[in-house]
Amino acid sequence: GQDSPRSWIILGFCCWAIFMATLTSQCMGVLYIGILQRFDVTHEEASWPLSLRATLAAMSAPAFGFLCELVSWKSLLVTSTLLTSSGIMACYFCTSVSLVIFFYGVVHGGTVCGIFIIVDVLCCQCFVKWRTTACSLSWALWSLGTYFTPPLANYVLNEYGAPEMFLFIGALTLNVLPCAFVLKRPPWMNRKQFPKAGGDCEKLREGSLEAESTTTFNESINLKNYKLLNVEEVLIEEQKIRNCPDIVPSPREGNIIDPSGQDLYPKDTRMIAAPTSSSVFFKGALSVFLSPIFHIDAIGWALIDYTNSAFILVHIDMARDRGIDGSQAVYLLHAYSSTSFLMRLLGAHIVDRGYLTLRSAFLLSFLGTSIASIFMAFSRKLVFLLLCSLLLGLSQGFVIAVPSPMLVKDFPDQPIPIMLGGVLFIDGLAMTTLPSLVGYFRDNSGIYDGLFYTLSAASLFVAILWTLKPLLKRRQLALLSHQRV
Secondary structure, X not given: OOOOHHHHHHHHHHHHHHHHHOHHHHOHHHHHHHHHHHHOOOHHHHHHHHHHHHHHHHHOHHHHHHHXXXXXXXXXXHHHHHHHHHHHHHHHHOOOHHHHHHHHHHHHHHHOHHHHXXXXXXXXXXXXXXXXXXXXXXXXXXXXXXXXXXXXXHHHHHHOOHHHHHHHHHHHHHHHHHHHOOOOOOHHHOOOOOOOOOOHHHHHHHOOOHHXXXXXXXXXXXXXXXXXOOHHHHHHHHHHHHHOOOOOOOOOOOOEEOOOOOEEEOOOOOOOOOOOXXXXXXXXXXHHHOOHHHHHHHHHHHHHHHHHHHHHHHHHHHHHHOOOOHHHHHHHHHHHHHHHHHHHHHHHHHHHOOOOOHHHHHHHHHHHHHHHHHHHHHOOOHHHHHHHHHHHHHHHHHHOOOHHHHHHHXXXXXXXXXXXXXXXXXHHHHHOOHHHHHXXXXXXXXXXXXXXXXXXXXXXXXXXXXXXXXXXXXXXXXXXXXXXX
């Protein structure tokens, strides 16, 4: 069951899977330097494989979201693991950066998302009370890995070369495989088939299914089971009942009373079953994708991931441009990872305990990211860059691992894999601009200051959007309430 001891065991395997699947992102800065040295290309060309990997890892999410609804999770995990590690190891044989772009960016980036989607969905489904904590813990080992993986990759790069570095990291990624035989779809996620028109509905009219349908209807509106806490959640729950095609109120039940004492449904209310389950499924998903709240959620999380990727990509090269030795530049990532790891644990606990809302946590994250980015553009000494890295990690770690709880809160009646896939797709679209942005500022102006100015301004803009989010939600709920009347 949810929040059970077995859920915590599953979380342990999720942490291991994420840690091994993200080895390449942990040492992205070393890979960037290795590609520059190996192929003697521009900074923009060297950043393409790494940025494309992040782009496709996000943009393939909708496809994997639908696959999670259709195929076995075990098969999906095994296939994703074999393909993603093979894409990394194939870079050993590459003779040009174009081949690295294909194998590392396309093959590895396009398949690693299958692991991410399943882990995030499992964390959301196996936990209720500690959902935010579980999602943060599953990604927390990534922060600890940045202490060990970059020095290890740098050692292999200096001793053997870039091809051997890719081969070594690809082999380590295969360690996700043991998790594929443990992680599986929770039994309560198995979707029930919708009744066909003229099937159970006809039997219901004849009275043979009345008792069963009445029980189902009563369970579906049981306010205690859903733990409705405020008017907003009551309205959302009502909308779920209205949209459910296999629920027909029994004429013997009379009216349904909500906590305010008003009838949810008049006696003459009639619910008509949808002709097919697929039409209801796709209509529900489309209505969410067109919602302004969904796009604010997606843009917010995309900016957090974008800033995280940009910093990890350029932190070594940026420090070297400012006269700091490469051996000292790795401390920037250590500082970033330390506070990121701390806030992944404490931030999630603060949200789950109710000391701070998830929306407030995101708002604080955007403001902190904006301040850290602007000061990083001005800083030239190692000590100031370290302070900026600490603040950036603090801001990013607060919310970087919790897009799934955010979606569950805003869209509780929608399938998580599909919603998460939509958010990551928008994240992938944003990632396509990272190579051009890095190349524009580094190859043209010779410094990365403009990159951090841009990130600071974008974070401030998104913070303003998030202050408007409650107003949009009230408007959406007002429309829903009007439809009810």
